[in-house]
Amino acid sequence: MTTTVPSAQQLADVARLAQEVRAQLDTVLSGLDDAVDATLATVLAEGHLLLEDVPGVGKTTLARALGRALDASVGRIQFTPDLLPSDVTGVSVFRSDEHRFEFRPGPVFANIVVADEINRASPKTQAALLESMQERSVTVDGETRALPAPFLVIATQNPIDMEGTYPLPEAQRDRFMTRIAVGYPTSADEVAMLDAHDGHDPLADVHPVATAADLERAIATVRGxxxxxxxxxxxxxxxxxxxxxxxxxxxxxxxxxxxxxxxxxxxxxxxxxxxxxxxxxxxxxxxxxxxxxxxxxxxxxxxxxxxxxxxxxxxxxxxxxxxxxxxxxxx
Structure with missing residues (x-):
């Protein structure tokens, strides 16, 4: 199999995309250079990302900021103990006026899926993501439907010893390319956070710097x-x-x-x-x-x-x- 060698311009485009997305993330969270580096590498490799840490350190904020920095479709799932697999993948609804079933896609049908607190849902619901993460498709009622490209899952979870959590199965943990611990900010970064968040939502300042097509081209360049x-x-x-x-x-x-x-x-x-x-x-x-x-x-x-x-x-x-x-x- 012949691999396409990336040109100097293609490499420059990838580096610029990474820098511009990083700049958007830095407006929301500071002092997370290693976490942001690993996050961007995961996105450009079209892998799935697991953000794991204690509550309140910015896991969901980082995931949402990344979704806003990319002009792509974003699906957000708040995992809870009563969440059903069909709430993730979608469900077929009977249309009595047309005497047929109509498939209504779930939030997994998006370029970027933010799975918030994934380990608060039951193992059965966690497993609903398994096929989509590996096969990039969803099977409902015997019919397999392809997911949009690119397709990335960014999941957050609290440590497994927190009350009310269900450990992810080994098979599903292995589907995530990287697991990143956000960690506590330094004293200076925490003071800067107080200034940035004082009476203002910094996510409102995050704007798209790349489209789904830009990201897909960057992913293709990375493969070479x-x-x-x-x-x-x-x-x-x-x-x-x-x-x-x-x-x-x-x-x-x-x-x-x-x-x-x-x-x-x-x-x-x-x-x-x-x-x-x-x-x-x-x-x-x-x-x-x-x-x-x-x-x-x-x-x-x-x-x-x-x-x-x-x-x-x-x-x-x-x-x-x-x-x-x-x-x-x-x-």
Whole structure:
């Protein structure tokens, strides 16, 4: 299969789109550089994003700001214990005047789906997103309907030890390309937040800087970014090391290798490069891998988080020696 090599103009367009979206997000939330970087890389790789942290740190605000910064259709689902799968995917309604059933699409039929507090709904309703996230289609009453392109799910959830939450199934967690913890702001950033939010909704200042078509072109450009064999081997070595460490009961899956490469390509394009560096892999290894692994009893007893274990794994895997990028003409 021949991969289209991105031109300098296409790379510049991706980098500019990322900068403009970042500028819009910065008007709402400050001091979240790492979270925004991983968010933008996930979007440009057309992956699904899981924002996990305690209530009140800006998870939903970040998701809504991203939806506003992109001139694309946005569907928002507030997950609650009584939410039904049909509330997500849509339902067929009988039209008595026409003696036929009419399908009314649910909020999942959008370019960007904001699934707020996804782990407050029952596992059955959580699973309603599973097919759409993986297959980018929905099957209702035996008929499969394609979802619009691009299609991204941005879900927020509270930590699983919070009251009234249902842990996401392993299969569904694996469908998210990245999991990002927003974290608490610094003192200076929190003061700036008080000024920005004092009597004013900063989301009102967020305006679209790219259309769905712009985003689709950027995603296509990202797919053409080159990953050298040495970089791919380094990425695989990192993933395989998670399966060998005694601190993890379950290591990262082969799907995580594919998604880590896709995210690394997006980060390279955001920096205007047509090739992936080991630094791209290292920067995104924790958000891509940490939610896919399970710490061992030994690690839990030592209060070791999955993130800390992944960081140690990265530190132990040898980085390939620096060299000039290989020619991009390839088949």
């Amino acid at each position: 970014i080159y990953g050298a064999p040495a970089v791919k081997q380094y990425l695989v070595d990192v993933v395989r090391a998670t399966r060998a460490t005694a601190e993890l009961r379950l290591g990262a899956s082969p799907r995580s290798s594919l998604q880590l490469l896709a995210a690394a390509k997006a980060r390279a394009a955001m920096h205007g490069r047509d090739h992936v560096l080991p630094d791209d892999v290292k920067a995104l290894a924790v958000p891509v891998l940490a939610h896919r692994v399970i710490p061992s009893a030994q690690a839990r007893g030592a209060n070791r988080t999955a993130e800390a274990v992944i960081e140690d794994v990265i530190a132990q895997v040898a980085v390939p020696a620096a060299r000039s990028p290989e020619p991009l003409a390839r088949g």
